[in-house]
Amino acid sequence: MQPEDLSVVLCKHPFTSDLxxxxxxxxxxxxxxxxxxxxxxxxxxxxxxxxxxxxxxxRVALEVQAGERGLIRIQTVGPGExxxxxWLISPYRWHFTACAVENVRAIWLDxxxxxxxxxxxxxxxxxxxxxxALVLEHRLEATRRQLLDxxxxxIGVRR
Amino acid sequence: xxxxxxxxxxxxxxxMLPFPVAIRRTTWETDDTFxxxxxxxxxDGARFKFLPGQFNMLYVFGVGExxxxxxxxxxxxxxxxxxIHRVGTVTTVLSRSKRGEFIGVRGPFGSSWxxxxxxxxxxxxxxxxxxxxxxxxxxxxxxxxxxxxxxxVLMYGARSPLDLLYRVELEQWSxxxxxxxxxxxxxxxxxxxxxxxxxxxLFSYIKMDPPATMAMLxxxxxxxxxxxxxxxxxxxxxxxxHLSMERNMKCAVGFCGHCQYGPKFIxxxxxxxSFPQLSQFFGKGEI
Amino acid sequence: xxxPVRLEAEHLGALLEALKRRGYTTVGPTVRDGCIVYDEIYxxxxxxxGWTDEQESATYRLKRRDNEAYFGYxxxxxxxxxxxxxxxxxxxxxxxxxxxxxxxxxxxxxEVPSYAFIGVRACELNAIHIQDRVxxxxxxxxxxxxxxxxxxFVVAVNCTQAGGTCFCVSMNTGPxxxxxxxxxxxxxxxxxxxxxxxxxxxxxxSEVMEEVPHSAAGESDVDAAEGxxxxxALHMGRELAADGMKDRLLTHIESPRxxxxxxxxxxxxxxxxxxxxxxxxxxxxxxxxxxxxxxxWRRWDSCFTLDFAKVAGGNFRYSVWSRYRxxxxxxxxxxxxxxxxxxxxxxxxxxxxxxxxxxxTVEAQAVVGVEPQEPKGD
Numbered sequence: 041m042q043p044e045d046l047s048v049v050l051c052k053h054p055f056t057s058d059l060x061x062x063x064x065x066x067x068x069x070x071x072x073x074x075x076x077x078x079x080x081x082x083x084x085x086x087x088x089x090x091x092x093x094x095x096x097x098x099r100v101a102l103e104v105q106a107g108e109r110g111l112i113r114i115q116t117v118g119p120g121e122x123x124x125x126x127w128l129i130s131p132y133r134w135h136f137t138a139c140a141v142e143n144v145r146a147i148w149l150d151x152x153x154x155x156x157x158x159x160x161x162x163x164x165x166x167x168x169x170x171x172x173a174l175v176l177e178h179r180l181e182a183t184r185r186q187l188l189d190x191x192x193x194x195i196g197v198r199r
Numbered sequence: 200x201x202x203x204x205x206x207x208x209x210x211x212x213x214x215m216l217p218f219p220v221a222i223r224r225t226t227w228e229t230d231d232t233f234x235x236x237x238x239x240x241x242x243d244g245a246r247f248k249f250l251p252g253q254f255n256m257l258y259v260f261g262v263g264e265x266x267x268x269x270x271x272x273x274x275x276x277x278x279x280x281x282x283i284h285r286v287g288t289v290t291t292v293l294s295r296s297k298r299g300e301f302i303g304v305r306g307p308f309g310s311s312w313x314x315x316x317x318x319x320x321x322x323x324x325x326x327x328x329x330x331x332x333x334x335x336x337x338x339x340x341x342x343x344x345x346x347x348x349x350x351x352v353l354m355y356g357a358r359s360p361l362d363l364l365y366r367v368e369l370e371q372w373s374x375x376x377x378x379x380x381x382x383x384x385x386x387x388x389x390x391x392x393x394x395x396x397x398x399x400x401l402f403s404y405i406k407m408d409p410p411a412t413m414a415m416l417x418x419x420x421x422x423x424x425x426x427x428x429x430x431x432x433x434x435x436x437x438x439x440x441h442l443s444m445e446r447n448m449k450c451a452v453g454f455c456g457h458c459q460y461g462p463k464f465i466x467x468x469x470x471x472x473s474f475p476q477l478s479q480f481f482g483k484g485e486i
Numbered sequence: 487x488x489x490p491v492r493l494e495a496e497h498l499g500a501l502l503e504a505l506k507r508r509g510y511t512t513v514g515p516t517v518r519d520g521c522i523v524y525d526e527i528y529x530x531x532x533x534x535x536g537w538t539d540e541q542e543s544a545t546y547r548l549k550r551r552d553n554e555a556y557f558g559y560x561x562x563x564x565x566x567x568x569x570x571x572x573x574x575x576x577x578x579x580x581x582x583x584x585x586x587x588x589x590x591x592x593x594x595x596x597e598v599p600s601y602a603f604i605g606v607r608a609c610e611l612n613a614i615h616i617q618d619r620v621x622x623x624x625x626x627x628x629x630x631x632x633x634x635x636x637x638x639f640v641v642a643v644n645c646t647q648a649g650g651t652c653f654c655v656s657m658n659t660g661p662x663x664x665x666x667x668x669x670x671x672x673x674x675x676x677x678x679x680x681x682x683x684x685x686x687x688x689x690x691x692s693e694v695m696e697e698v699p700h701s702a703a704g705e706s707d708v709d710a711a712e713g714x715x716x717x718x719a720l721h722m723g724r725e726l727a728a729d730g731m732k733d734r735l736l737t738h739i740e741s742p743r744x745x746x747x748x749x750x751x752x753x754x755x756x757x758x759x760x761x762x763x764x765x766x767x768x769x770x771x772x773x774x775x776x777x778x779x780x781x782x783w784r785r786w787d788s789c790f791t792l793d794f795a796k797v798a799g800g801n802f803r804y805s806v807w808s809r810y811r812x813x814x815x816x817x818x819x820x821x822x823x824x825x826x827x828x829x830x831x832x833x834x835x836x837x838x839x840x841x842x843x844x845x846x847t848v849e850a851q852a853v854v855g856v857e858p859q860e861p862k863g864d
Binding site: 085086104105106107108109110111131187188189 | 421428445
């Protein structure tokens with residue numbers, strides 16, 4: 041069976057679909073295919089973070105061990121979305137644990153590779169950061185709305 | 200493995216018997232948290248002398264006992280205060296206590312905050328929610344010997360403005376010389392003009408000299424986890440980091456086994472620990 | 487009297503009588519409900535004469551022996567902790583009064599039973615020493631345990647057969663009894679002979695032995711007894727690679743094996759009930775209907791129960807896997823930090839009495855990645 045042409049896959053993924061040819065070539069140099077079975081961990085909190093995942097199929101849950109509250113799943117990431125930017129910011133450690141809650145197919149981009157190429161080619165670096173900024177803005181917005189706890193009881197009701 | 204039996208003499212008072220103490224006052228701090236003020240008889244004042252960080256077992260006749268951190272001034276053992284979250288049967292009955300009624304007290308038990316070791320250093324106290332209660336005796340002790348310590352910072356996070364404890368004292372403390380009090384809530388309302396956000400955000404608002412700083416933390420475990428990550432990131436030596444842990448307690452003397460956390464008994468090895476004592480397990484799920 | 491002596495089987499009763507004359511309540515093995523339990527025994531007729539047990543994972547059966555041995559069985563579901571650390575104990579009584587209430591301890595100054603334990607195995611004696619540390623070596627000590635323990639007279643028995651789930655050899659706790667007994671017996675049933683090789687381990691043991699008919703032990707008697715015990719050590723039902731187990735367990739504290747066990751474990755708490763070293767307890771308040779008198783009771787508890795690690799804000803060990811992990815890791819690892827020894831004596835009870843057939847030797851070794859050995863035995 042022929043190995044998949046990753047540039048074809050990356051062209052289809054919303055995060056990278058509109059990259060120009062030169063930058064796409066740079067990106068492919070950092071890219072690999074990966075699959076995870078339902079229940080497998082992509083990474084654990086505290087571990088060294090050096091990957092950006094582009095999810096193709098399946099869903100991944102971000103979770104944290106919250107002491108007496110047990111395991112809490114705070115967010116999920118699905119097809120067409122990305123996971124992981126801790127590779128961008130020192131000390132490059134995952135803050136949460138990621139667990140596949142379905143069978144997952146993804147492309148992973150090597151963080152160190154991306155950092156190095158971004159330093160050398162600032163246009164490429166700008167393209168990566170611009171896309172990341174969009175994702176981060178979207179996630180922050182969503183997280184703020186999640187904070188509203190709209191289904192919870194009223195804030196501090198007096199007795 | 201041939202062992203010699205090891206039997207050692209008992210302590211002087213029976214740690215299993217609750218001692219009746221009269222209630223002086225019950226004050227509501229928030230809609231579900233109250234402070235019980237008790238007055239042991241003067242002759243028994245020495246019996247309840249405690250160190251900051253220790254806890255008592257409070258007994259409601261015929262109902263049961265709960266482990267509650269002592270949150271009053273260690274220099275005033277004749278006026279013992281416990282700030283309690285009303286959440287179950289025993290705490291609900293405690294919340295209805297009237298002046299002159301009696302509750303049983305066993306204690307004090309447990310390890311204490313390192314206020315001696317912190318002398319000559321800056322101190323950062325980080326409290327989450329009701330975690331401020333076991334830290335208040337520390338603050339009293341630090342303020343009483345103000346000259347023995349460098350800068351003192353209190354970082355305090357609560358769910359909402361109405362969930363803040365000791366609001367009058369927070370105001371008073373913030374006016375003390377060389378003391379910074381920074382407060383934040385997870386969600387504010389229209390009257391709240393203070394910080395809104397997680398307590399770890401507050402690190403942006405304080406200056407820290409890590410090698411000369413002692414940190415003391417108390418709050419939900421996940422909040423302590425993120426705070427420790429933040430302190431670590433800022434270069435605080437981990438031996439300077441202390442936290443108070445909570446587990447289910449029944450006997451308070453290391454026999455019933457409920458409060459175990461790895462090899463530690465929270466009731467007798469804790470509840471206050473230095474972080475290196477727990478680092479092997481801290482943050483791992485369901486230890 | 488330091489050299490071992492020969493005690494004829496027909497004089498075993500005299501030993502019981504000598505102990506009863508001194509005011510001891512003789513407790514020992516007896517057949518009841520299809521197994522051998524520990525209870526008061528009034529004469530040698532109450533002992534499980536001619537019975538043996540067959541034990542395997544989730545299996546316990548009594549079978550008739552082909553001889554009339556008194557102690558020809560291994561560990562039953564009971565352990566001596568039921569006498570030293572009773573499953574239900576009233577701690578205090580409180581009565582309403584003008585000053586709130588008055589409290590009266592039910593343990594301080596309480597009458598202390600004098601037990602003579604008949605038939606304590608090496609693993610069990612080790613378990614008693616372990617509980618001595620649990621209840622007697624900390625800042626606080628348990629007065630009930632200490633008082634009963636100080637009085638307890640120990641008649642130990644060296645095992646002359648290995649049980650199907652035994653692994654005392656791996657845990658270095660048997661089959662030969664170590665220090666701490668008053669009298670020890672090794673039973674020899676051979677041809678027309680039926681006797682005990684008896685050794686004395688204390689002053690009071692010596693005094694009691696004076697009143698029991700005995701004779702000098704011949705070399706062949708000693709050889710026969712020693713031979714049986716040595717043979718027993720070679721036929722253990724299980725093995726556990728105990729060296730370095732603590733560190734290996736802590737390295738694998740988040741092993742996926744816990745999830746595997748959790749699929750089988752019913753959290754029925756049988757293992758903690760039968761374990762001779764488990765000590766967790768619950769505290770219960772009980773009142774009368776009038777609400778004027780309250781009692782506080784201590785009862786055995788188990789880390790396997792759902793509420794064991796519950797607190798106001800939630801539950802620290804909600805999942806079955808974390809509760810099984812707690813039990814095993816406490817027993818084989820944390821215990822060493824807490825009390826200086828392993829908490830496991832290799833008696834095999836937890837293996838025998840687990841209805842799901844979970845085996846501590848298999849699970850511990852699976853977690854740390856040791857290949858399971860083929861179980862030895864006849």
